[in-house]
Amino acid sequence: MNYLCYTIDMTYYYFITRSILLISFTVSLYIAYTTVYLHPCQRPQTYTVGTIDSSFNISQSELVTILQEIEYVWEQPMGRTLTFEYVEQDADITVNLLPTTADISNGQQYDKGDFYKGELNIYEFENKYDLALVLAHEFGHALDMDHVEDSQAIMHYLLQSNPRSYPELTVDDLRELKNKCRLLQ
Numbered sequence: 001m002n003y004l005c006y007t008i009d010m011t012y013y014y015f016i017t018r019s020i021l022l023i024s025f026t027v028s029l030y031i032a033y034t035t036v037y038l039h040p041c042q043r044p045q046t047y048t049v050g051t052i053d054s055s056f057n058i059s060q061s062e063l064v065t066i067l068q069e070i071e072y073v074w075e076q077p078m079g080r081t082l083t084f085e086y087v088e089q090d091a092d093i094t095v096n097l098l099p100t101t102a103d104i105s106n107g108q109q110y111d112k113g114d115f116y117k118g119e120l121n122i123y124e125f126e127n128k129y130d131l132a133l134v135l136a137h138e139f140g141h142a143l144d145m146d147h148v149e150d151s152q153a154i155m156h157y158l159l160q161s162n163p164r165s166y167p168e169l170t171v172d173d174l175r176e177l178k179n180k181c182r183l184l185q
């Protein structure tokens, strides 16, 4: 009788230990999967063009050309470990050029663009260079980048005074990129 009790206890103990190990293993796998694989730095980010409001006087092919050029702003420092890729449909990111919904007549402020849950919306730009800059900034947000201090940086919140002829990452931008994408150097 004593022997039987001992056997049952051991079986119970074994069952609990095995369950804990199995749960820990599953949780670790899930954390690794979400932090490594699902992070936007770690797999190709596809994008497509959604709505272009006619007030912007820009064609879809002109917009795609600009987008394909500014991919390199983020890809180049990362080598081939990061890629933006244009696709016709089912993209991670949909780029829209839309009129702002802000109440301009009452002086309401609004951003030139924003990125939220895969929708990259541009509301205003002065010329194609300015559009490229705003798109590069919002692509940064699509990679989970936050704003940085340097007023010359692409990820500066105001994004006004970057004097370069083409969007280029500054030291602050690169630091944020390396931090978010877990690069070692």
Ligand SMILES: [Zn+2]
Pocket: 137, 141, 147, 156, 157
């Ligand atoms: Zn921003």
